[in-house]
Amino acid sequence: MPHVVIEEAGDLQELFQAFVPIMHRAGTDILKVQEFYVGRSGKEALLESVAIERGIARSFFVQLKRHERSITVRLLPATDPEKTPAVKQVMALIAGFIRTVYPASHYGKTNLQEYLSVTTGLNGAPESTGGEMT
Secondary structure, eight states: OOEEEEETOOOHHHHHHHOOOEEEEETTEEEEEEEEEEOTTSSEEEEEEEEEETTEEEEEEEEEEEOSSEEEEEEOTTTOOOOOHHHHHHHHHHHHHHHHHSTTOEEEEESOHHHHGGGBOTTSOBOOOSEEEO
């Protein structure tokens, strides 16, 4: 299952407050993160996402789980989309957004390394992922 852990990250409520919908276009592919829902406990969140790749739209939720000093980004098993490059890129965009909100954070365990490098600048600092990107 694709995932990334962001170490030294803060709480989900601050991410919720900073969230703006994300849209990224690359050729004919369109990646969107449209809504951010936080659970009552404040330890879990769902991000409603769509990946349109080669004309095929996949709707799914990305799950954020807050641990003591980290946040895990993974696919919500209930939606279980095909793990295409576009779906993995959506997860990387969300991870980059978290790093933007928490600039002292860093990537921990992941199997999405090749996608994460696209969301960070040359110095390893995250680039802005909010709003429309082309």
